[in-house]
Amino acid sequence: MKRIYSQSVSVGLQRDLENEFQAPAAKIEIQIRLLRKEDVADLLDPAADPSINPRIIVHQQSMVDANIPTCYVAVTADNKPCYMQWLIGYDDNQEIEKCFKGVFPALKKTALLEGAYIHPAYRSFRIMPMAMSLIAEKAAEMNARWVNTFVDITNIPFLRGCQRAGFNPYLLRKDRWLLFHQTVTFHPISLTMNKLVNELTDSDRHKTGGKHQVRVSNHKPKSMST
Numbered sequence: 299m300k301r302i303y304s305q306s307v308s309v310g311l312q313r314d315l316e317n318e319f320q321a322p323a324a325k326i327e328i329q330i331r332l333l334r335k336e337d338v339a340d341l342l343d344p345a346a347d348p349s350i351n352p353r354i355i356v357h358q359q360s361m362v363d364a365n366i367p368t369c370y371v372a373v374t375a376d377n378k379p380c381y382m383q384w385l386i387g388y389d390d391n392q393e394i395e396k397c398f399k400g401v402f403p404a405l406k407k408t409a410l411l412e413g414a415y416i417h418p419a420y421r422s423f424r425i426m427p428m429a430m431s432l433i434a435e436k437a438a439e440m441n442a443r444w445v446n447t448f449v450d451i452t453n454i455p456f457l458r459g460c461q462r463a464g465f466n467p468y469l470l471r472k473d474r475w476l477l478f479h480q481t482v483t484f485h486p487i488s489l490t491m492n493k494l495v496n497e498l499t500d501s502d503r504h505k506t507g508g509k510h511q512v513r514v515s516n517h518k519p520k521s522m523s524t
C-alpha cells in the first residue's frame with residue numbers, strides 16, 4: 299500500500315553475547331532447527347486464526363520467498379513448527395539493505411533478528427523468549443558479538459519477549475512517510491525512554507546490562523512502497 303503520510307517509532311534492542319545469559323525455559327518442550335520447506339504452510343496458515351492480521355502472514359511469506367538467510371524455527375516435541383525468526387549475519391548487510399531499504403543500521407560484528415512469528419495455536423507458552431535467546435546465540439557462529447532487533451514501540455508482547463530473551467533497548471528508530479518517500483532516523487535511547495519501555499514491559503527484573511554498539515545516523519532510504 300502506498301503511503302501518503304504516516305509516522306512510527308520502533309525500539310532497537312540489543313544483546314551482547316559476551317554477557318552470560320541463561321535462555322529462559324518455555325512452558326512446553328521446544329527445539330531449534332532450520333526452517334524446512336514443508337514447515338511454511340503449517341506456520342503461515344492464514345486460516346489458523348481469523349484474528350491474525352493478514353499483512354503479517356504476507357510479510358512472513360515475502361521473507362521466505364526472498365530466501366533471506368537464515369530462518370530458524372522452534373519445533374515442539376513432535377516436530378511441529380511453532381515459531382519462526384530470521385537471524386541475518388553482518389556478512390549479509392547487502393541483502394539486508396536490498397530487502398529492508400535502510401531501516402536497519404549496518405553494524406559490524408552485529409547480527410540482526412527479524413520476522414519473529416508464533417503460530418496462533420502456540421501463543422502464551424513463552425516460546426518466543428526461549429527460542430529467540432537460543433537463535434541469538436547462533437550469531438556467535440557468524441562471528442558476531444551483538445545481536446539487534448527492532449520492533450514497533452506498541453508491540454508489547456514482542457518487547458516483553460525480547461527482554462526475557464536478554465535484549466535491552468538501546469536505540470530508537472523513527473520512520474516517517476510523506477508522499478511515498480520514507481525517512482528513517484536513528485536516535486540514542488534516553489534514560490527516560492528506556493525507563494518507559496521497561497515500565498511498559500514490566501521488565502526491570504529481566505535487565506542484563508552490557509556494552510552496546512551504537513551508530514546513530516540520519517538515513518534517507520530511496521523511496522519505496524509497501
Ligand SMILES: CC(C)(COP(=O)(O)OP(=O)(O)OC[C@H]1O[C@@H](n2cnc3c(N)ncnc32)[C@H](O)[C@@H]1OP(=O)(O)O)[C@@H](O)C(=O)NCCC(=O)NCCS
Pocket residue numbers: 354412413414415416417420421422423424425426427449453454455456458459
Ligand atoms: C510477538 C509474538 C511472537 C509474541 O508471542 P507470545 O510470546 O506468545 O505472546 P503472548 O501473547 O504470550 O504475550 C507475551 C507477554 O506479553 C503480555 N501482553 C500481551 N499483550 C499485552 C499488552 N497489550 N499489554 C501488556 N502486556 C501484554 C502477555 O500477557 C504476555 O505476558 P506473560 O508471559 O507475562 O503472560 C506473537 O504475538 C506474534 O507472532 N505476533 C505477530 C508477529 C509479530 O508481531 N512479530 C514481531 C515483529 S517482528
